[in-house]
Amino acid sequence: MSVLSLTPCFADETAETRQAKQALGKWIMTYYQNPAPAEFVEKVKQMSALGFLNDPRPNARPDANVMFLGKVMEANAQQIPQWMDALAGLPEADFKVVKRAVWYSGTETGKAWLIDHGEAKLANGPRPVLLAKQRAIQMQPYHLDQLWEWFFATGSDVPVTRIASLFSLAHEPPNAKTLQLISPPPRSDDKRQNQIQLYNFLLLRPALWSTTSLAVQHDRVLTILKQLQQKENNPRMNAWVGQVIRIAEARRDTPPAGKNATDDVPLP
Numbered sequence: 001m002s003v004l005s006l007t008p009c010f011a012d013e014t015a016e017t018r019q020a021k022q023a024l025g026k027w028i029m030t031y032y033q034n035p036a037p038a039e040f041v042e043k044v045k046q047m048s049a050l051g052f053l054n055d056p057r058p059n060a061r062p063d064a065n066v067m068f069l070g071k072v073m074e075a076n077a078q079q080i081p082q083w084m085d086a087l088a089g090l091p092e093a094d095f096k097v098v099k100r101a102v103w104y105s106g107t108e109t110g111k112a113w114l115i116d117h118g119e120a121k122l123a124n125g126p127r128p129v130l131l132a133k134q135r136a137i138q139m140q141p142y143h144l145d146q147l148w149e150w151f152f153a154t155g156s157d158v159p160v161t162r163i164a165s166l167f168s169l170a171h172e173p174p175n176a177k178t179l180q181l182i183s184p185p186p187r188s189d190d191k192r193q194n195q196i197q198l199y200n201f202l203l204l205r206p207a208l209w210s211t212t213s214l215a216v217q218h219d220r221v222l223t224i225l226k227q228l229q230q231k232e233n234n235p236r237m238n239a240w241v242g243q244v245i246r247i248a249e250a251r252r253d254t255p256p257a258g259k260n261a262t263d264d265v266p267l268p
Contacts, residue, residue, distance in 0.1 A: 035072075069153075
């Protein structure tokens with residue numbers, strides 16, 4: 001699980017490398033605020049050089065940063081062929097990742113490019129699970145990363161709303177007298193029920209934490225949550241949306257020492 005972690009960091013990397021990763025991560029996370037398709041090729045090359053595209057660790061999440069690239073491609077479909085030509089010199093594993101981003105884009109231009117370059121099976125295959133018309137999927141924590149990438153690329157309310165919909169999985173309402181998030185569910189003698197509640201909790205907790213953190217950092221996320229609160233009819237979901245808003249606004253008012261309200265706030 002790597003919500004909000006865009007690339008792995010290693011103890012032996014230089015300060016310069018770490019700074020470069022932070023700068024590129026900020027570019028990704030704020031792209032929707034100032035879309036810059038003219039920088040796309042150079043930034044993807046940087047992503048390749050810094051390990052954003054191919055995490056070698058055995059527990060690495062699938063398709064890291066592919067949703068972000070795909071959504072930028074979707075908004076600039078006619079540039080896909082020239083972008084792919086310019087990126088053809090990437091290492092094979094990284095170029096394969098970028099090809100998947102073309103698939104994620106869901107564009108006719110991208111589909112034609114894939115077919116012309118020997119990727120007809122990918123082009124004509126099922127859509128990525130988060131982009132398929134059938135939305136009844138078994139969510140995994142890494143899907144949260146992909147939904148946030150979608151937001152970073154577009155600023156759309158759709159991925160934020162889909163993440164917030166997971167709040168309805170909470171086994172208890174929030175304590176409105178505190179600024180706390182969800183506690184682990186109590187165990188019972190029903191093993192099946194325990195399994196369901198554990199699955200829900202392992203998905204819900206990072207959904208709440210990441211949404212809270214990003215509502216502190218991004219005005220757009222906080223605005224979407226407030227709009228959602230006005231129209232959402234699910235009482236449990238709406239209660240947790242309200243709790244996230246309260247926590248985010250409190251953190252904005254009193255950021256940790258040495259930080260601005262919009263700096264990255266550590267998750268609880």
